[in-house]
Amino acid sequence: KASGGPMINEAVVSTQSTGKLKTETDEIKELVLDTMHYCMKVDTEQALTAGAMEVFTSLLTHGTWEIRGKAARDIMDISFPLAGKRRAVKCGCIPVLVKLLADPNFNVRSQAAGALMSIAITTEGKKASIGEGAVEALITLLRMDEGSEVKLNVIKVNTLASVRLLTVKAITMLAEHPEGREKLSEIVPLLEQIKASGGPMMNKVATTAINVITWKP
Numbered sequence: 062k063a064s065g066g067p068m069i070n071e072a073v074v075s076t077q078s079t080g081k082l083k084t085e086t087d088e089i090k091e092l093v094l095d096t097m098h099y100c101m102k103v104d105t106e107q108a109l110t111a112g113a114m115e116v117f118t119s120l121l122t123h124g125t126w127e128i129r130g131k132a133a134r135d136i137m138d139i140s141f142p143l144a145g146k147r148r149a150v151k152c153g154c155i156p157v158l159v160k161l162l163a164d165p166n167f168n169v170r171s172q173a174a175g176a177l178m179s180i181a182i183t184t185e186g187k188k189a190s191i192g193e194g195a196v197e198a199l200i201t202l203l204r205m206d207e208g209s210e211v212k213l214n215v216i217k218v219n220t221l222a223s224v225r226l227l228t229v230k231a232i233t234m235l236a237e238h239p240e241g242r243e244k245l246s247e248i249v250p251l252l253e254q255i256k257a258s259g260g261p262m263m264n265k266v267a268t269t270a271i272n273v274i275t276w277k278p
Contacts, residue, residue, distance in 0.1 A: 079111040094131035101138040118154040126166035133172035140179040149180045150189045162198040174227040181234035196244045203228050229266045236273040245274050
């Protein structure tokens with residue numbers, strides 16, 4: 062059957078790529094992480110089967126920020142399906158992602174927040190993230206982002222906007238859990254400021270976060 066070809070190719074690519082992430086040079090690892098990022102937009106199952114989640118997690122502590130950021134981004138990709146979210150909790154990537162919220166590089170922080178946002182859609186992911194201190198780390202990141210660097214070029218401004226957007230989205234996911242909601246009540250005034258000063262997308266995301274945090278059962 063013609064449709065079987067791409068599936069077989071995906072399996073081969075995922076298996077070979079995962080292997081290369083363990084053995085190749087840093088330059089090749091970056092290329093492989095990019096390749097898998099695009100492949101996982103089509104199919105994450107083969108990557109999960111090949112053990113990609115565990116390999117991505119091992120790269121979260123890599124010495125170069127490019128690889129740390131791309132590994133976190135790929136964890137966000139592979140965590141979109143339910144099986145990926147469960148694997149993320151099981152393989153222990155959440156505590157490492159929480160630490161990356163304080164990474165020296167803003168892009169890494171942004172990708173870590175995005176990965177946590179994806180994982181925390183499930184109740185299991187919310188509980189695990191809250192238990193590892195994600196709420197406190199996200200609050201710190203949201204406050205740190207505010208005027209932390211005055212001299213910003215265009216790239217840095219865009220990166221900071223991405224950090225803020227994904228941080229607020231991750232906060233919204235954790236606010237859906239009662240424990241998270243209680244801890245996050247203190248940042249409603251800050252979210253109101255962000256809502257007022259941000260663009261249309263930031264306004265929408267901040268409004269959703271405020272509504273979730275202030276919701277009363």
